Amino acid sequence: LQSAAYEGDVEIAEYLVKLGANINAPPSGNNGLTALGCAVERAHVKMVKYLLQLGANVNDQHTKIQGETILERSLDCSIEYEWPDRTEIFELLLNNGAQISGPPRRRCEHWNSALTHLVSGPVEQRLFQLVLCSGADVNQAGGGEGARTPIQAAAESGNLSIVKELFNRGAEINFPPAVSFGRTALQAACCNKRPDMDLVEFLIDKGAEINAPAGIKGGLTALQGAAIRGHLGIALKLLDAGADVNAEPADIDGRTALDGAAEHGRLDMVQLLLNHGASDDAGGFATAIKLAKMYDHYAVAEL
Template structure:
């Protein structure tokens, strides 16, 4: 089944599923056929796999990524919607505690963030070292996502990482000055200090 998906062979996938191929069997990376079809943006194959009631939409690979994490990372809005329609866990953490929203923010996938927010994603969840989706967007300099998270999603603009850094600290440190300016305009506290007593 993995090989048929790797070759984008829809007929072979149909044939194998009709002959009871296991849609949840993982390869050496822990990826199920659904992970693979999502990674490769093969929406028709994702639909075929999700057509089997036994397909686990929340299966995790070796990095603890679900198919929804892969769709979020690659910016595939259509597959994101499809997975959510079939019960994908919207706030499921990966091995680093990152939800699909974290991953979409880290990779600048604003279209997917909009879908996730419209379906109730919680952007206040803290991943490893207490990084939120807003910390990742500020660090990477994704201005549109930063605005969206603060204005529409209620992200904590002054949330601190384990070492005390706010999104403003991170944007300033990385030279993301447009993001820093917007954060200040939106109410970021310029006096907050990190564990090392540094202000932004």
């Protein structure tokens, strides 16, 4: 039945159900899916409707190793299907008792909320408003590596209008980063590959903490993120706003702003940071020079 649901074959599914197939049979293996989970994963609207009519469990965990519920997974931007189908499936699940905000504790620790999933990529406004009006918690943090709150995810994707809407609805702009590869909203905006200065300015104007500490593993401050990416304009804005040029790096896999810029060969950025008094942990430049030479950035090392 799960295979039929995955393929969207309602006729085969009906036949199997007549033979006694369990529509809520548990998934096999760590990555297995329930029948409803399969239908949602593949955006088979007719199959979703059929399974819901038979009483499929809408609040089941998506897989054994993913903590998301089926509804949360339906909004995951990594699933490629059309917005009308995504919206219809979301409404079907919601109208059949799916919880918009899943449980805070999960069998598996890796998960993100429905709203976080939705705003992690391009957003269709009707669905966004529908999720908000359904009671989604704008401050629900996920769990596990790289977990985000909705506003952190929206800032990371560079979506200013969504960030504004979330902020206006009470999203905490300084929600701390997740322990592993976490980002505050400002940190996420500053380390974006294509940062939006208007977004950075909005966050700063609304009270984003310039020197919020880096997450424990793989974290970074806003300035460290801008330095590593080589975003001179963003770095200047942060420095003008009081960013600490020598802020402590993450405890695990962290870099100071200078070390990160040197490691990635950001010559202009290194010069900017030096002009603002940057040094490494020992008060000199040994680490930055070592990292620059390690990746053949000899011009940077000579600075």
